Amino acid sequence: MIRSSIDDKLVREASLRMPSGCAVPSDGELAEREHPEAAHPYRHPFDRDRARIIHARAFRRLAGKTQVFTHRYSDHFRSRLTHTMEVAQIARTVAGVLGLNDALSESLALVHDIGHPPFGHAGERALDEALREHGLRFDHNLHALRIVEHFESRYAGFRGLNLTLGVREGIIKHSRDYSAAKNPELAEYFLDLRPPLEAQLIDLADEIAYLTADFDDGFEAEILSLDETREGVRLFEQFYAPIQEAYPEAAKRLVLNETLKRVLNALVDDLIVETRRRVERSGVERLDQIRRVPGRLAAFSPKMEELRLGAKSYLFDHLYNAPELTRDHEEAAEVIATLFRTWVAKPELLPPSYATQIEAEGAPRVVADYIAGMTDQYILSHYQALQIA
Ligand code: MG
Numbered sequence: 001m002i003r004s005s006i007d008d009k010l011v012r013e014a015s016l017r018m019p020s021g022c023a024v025p026s027d028g029e030l031a032e033r034e035h036p037e038a039a040h041p042y043r044h045p046f047d048r049d050r051a052r053i054i055h056a057r058a059f060r061r062l063a064g065k066t067q068v069f070t071h072r073y074s075d076h077f078r079s080r081l082t083h084t085m086e087v088a089q090i091a092r093t094v095a096g097v098l099g100l101n102d103a104l105s106e107s108l109a110l111v112h113d114i115g116h117p118p119f120g121h122a123g124e125r126a127l128d129e130a131l132r133e134h135g136l137r138f139d140h141n142l143h144a145l146r147i148v149e150h151f152e153s154r155y156a157g158f159r160g161l162n163l164t165l166g167v168r169e170g171i172i173k174h175s176r177d178y179s180a181a182k183n184p185e186l187a188e189y190f191l192d193l194r195p196p197l198e199a200q201l202i203d204l205a206d207e208i209a210y211l212t213a214d215f216d217d218g219f220e221a222e223i224l225s226l227d228e229t230r231e232g233v234r235l236f237e238q239f240y241a242p243i244q245e246a247y248p249e250a251a252k253r254l255v256l257n258e259t260l261k262r263v264l265n266a267l268v269d270d271l272i273v274e275t276r277r278r279v280e281r282s283g284v285e286r287l288d289q290i291r292r293v294p295g296r297l298a299a300f301s302p303k304m305e306e307l308r309l310g311a312k313s314y315l316f317d318h319l320y321n322a323p324e325l326t327r328d329h330e331e332a333a334e335v336i337a338t339l340f341r342t343w344v345a346k347p348e349l350l351p352p353s354y355a356t357q358i359e360a361e362g363a364p365r366v367v368a369d370y371i372a373g374m375t376d377q378y379i380l381s382h383y384q385a386l387q388i389a
Contacts, residue, residue, distance in 0.1 A: 030104075030166030030196070030287075035158045045164050046103035052161045053111045055154075058147045062113065064375025066120040066328075068214055068320070069221060077217045080113050080120075083209060087112060090268060091205040095198055097272050104198040108170040112202055115144030117372040118379045119332030121320075126336035127368055134344075134364040143372050144171050151373065170199035175206070193291035200298035201275065208267040211311055212260045218319045219256060225318075226252065233314045235307040239263055270304040335383045336371060342386060343367040 031045040040048060053059055062081035069077040078086070088109035095105035117123040117138070128138040145168065149160040165188075172178065172186060173195040180191040194200070215236065218224035230237045239262040243255050250258075278297045284290050290297060300308060319325075343350055347363045350370060357366045371379065 030169070031164050033162045033164055035162050037162065044103055046101060046107055046166065049161075049163045049167045050103055050107040050110060052154075052163060053107055053114070053148075053167075056114070056148070056152050056161060058114050058152060058373065059110070061373065061375050062116075064377055065116060065118055066123070066376055067210070068120055068325075069217055069328075074220065076220065078213050080116060083213065084110060084113050086209040086213060087202070087205050090208055090264075091202055094201050094205060094268060094272055094275075098197070098201075098275060100196075100198050100201075104166055104170070104196070105201060107167050108174055108199055108202045109205060111144060111148065111167065111171055112174055112206060113140070113144075114147055115140035115142070115372065117143075117336070118374050118376045119328070119336070122329040122332040123336055126333040127340070127371060129333075130337055130340040131364055131368055134362075136364055136368070138368055138372070140372075141172055141175065143369070146369065147373075151369070166196070166198075170195055170202065174199045174202040190291075194293060194296060195291075196287055197275070197279075197290060197298055200296050201271065204271050204298055204300065207308065207312075208264060208271070211267070211308065211315070212264040214315055214319060215263075215311075216256075216260055218315070221324070223319055223322050223324050226256070228318070229314070232318075233311045235263055235266075235311045239266070267300070267304065267308065270300050271298070274299050274301040274304070335379055339379065339382055339386065340364075340367055340371060343370070 033045075039045075043051075059081075062084055063079055065080040067078040067080050067083045088106050091105040091109035092102045094100075095102040117127050117140075119126075124138065124140060131138050148163050148168065148171065152161050153159060155162065169189045172189050173191075178186055178191050180187065183191060215224065215229070219226065219229075230240055236259060240255065240259045243258045243262070244250075247255060247258075275298045278299060279290075282289075282293055282297060284293060284297070299305070344363045344367050347355055347358055347367070350358075350366065354366050354370050357369075361369075374382075
């Protein structure tokens with residue numbers, strides 16, 4: 001068992017500080033909030049953040065957002081909400097086995113996709129393209145931070161959810177590094193330092209969850225072919241063949257389920273073993289050391305990484321870019337581009353709470369914020385109303 005990257009006792013003693021002038025935040029500082037709040041008698045600050053995320057309106061809207069398949073296909077497929085729950089259970093398991101702070105990991109998993117616009121990646125691309133025409137970009141991590149810091153409105157004393165520094169840092173850094181020079185507005189998140197292991201493992205838990213789920217949903221949608229997948233995906237076939245041999249009478253669907261269960265398990269096992277190995281080899285024991293290691297310590301082994309990339313590129317070729325999904329992608333692009341153009345040209349059509357932000361943020365950013373928060377159905381209803389008008 002490796003030592004926790006975050007010392008629980010220190011987190012509870014939030015008054016602890018690193019020596020002044022030190023750029024490395026201490027464990028205790030990760031539990032601090034922008035607006036100080038009294039300690040809860042029995043709930044840890046990260047437990048409270050998890051609850052705040054689950055109770056957020058943006059979290060509930062994940063139920064109405066596409067992961068890969070729109071509801072045109074079936075109600076059995078993952079939505080962004082059920083995907084998020086799958087990531088959370090994987091992240092909590094990995095964090096628990098590694099002796100990390102599982103409440104921090106689970107909170108980060110629950111919030112990791114909260115900044116995604118409607119219509120999955122097609123929607124994100126369309127929104128980014130619309131913003132580029134105004135010299136801006138759409139980034140779902142940065143949008144997630146705007147949601148928890150500004151758009152959620154639940155407290156009388158301040159805007160946002162007043163989440164701990166540890167969760168806000170993880171929202172920014174869980175999947176990629178941002179340059180300090182290009183993002184001066186993010187200076188408080190010590191961009192030149194690696195995030196805690198609890199945040200590092202979120203991106204990998206996300207990869208595990210969607211890789212296995214997308215095979216599952218892809219077969220269910222009859223877009224992926226079983227024979228081609230067995231031939232083209234080593235990570236899949238290495239489990240499928242022995243299960244089929246062990247259960248020759250079993251329905252294909254059940255052999256498939258058993259296979260994907262084992263693929264998921266193999267990825268989780270590998271992530272745990274490889275991360276532990278890297279931590280031990282690097283000799284780090286404390287968060288401030290983890291932060292200064294040049295690369296990320298949470299990782300798959302090179303062998304598993306190769307298998308995973310093979311499976312992922314197969315999904316790109318045979319599922320994400322499949323002709324069967326083209327209609328959805330084109331519709332997403334059309335709906336978002338049309339509404340974006342309309343609202344930037346006529347911002348008086350926006351709800352007052354957004355319209356009042358235009359002076360400070362400019363119409364393109366405010367319109368993108370408005371669109372990014374919508375569910376698939378809600379943005380479609382706006383689009384249809386526009387066609388009728
Ligand atoms: Mg995700």
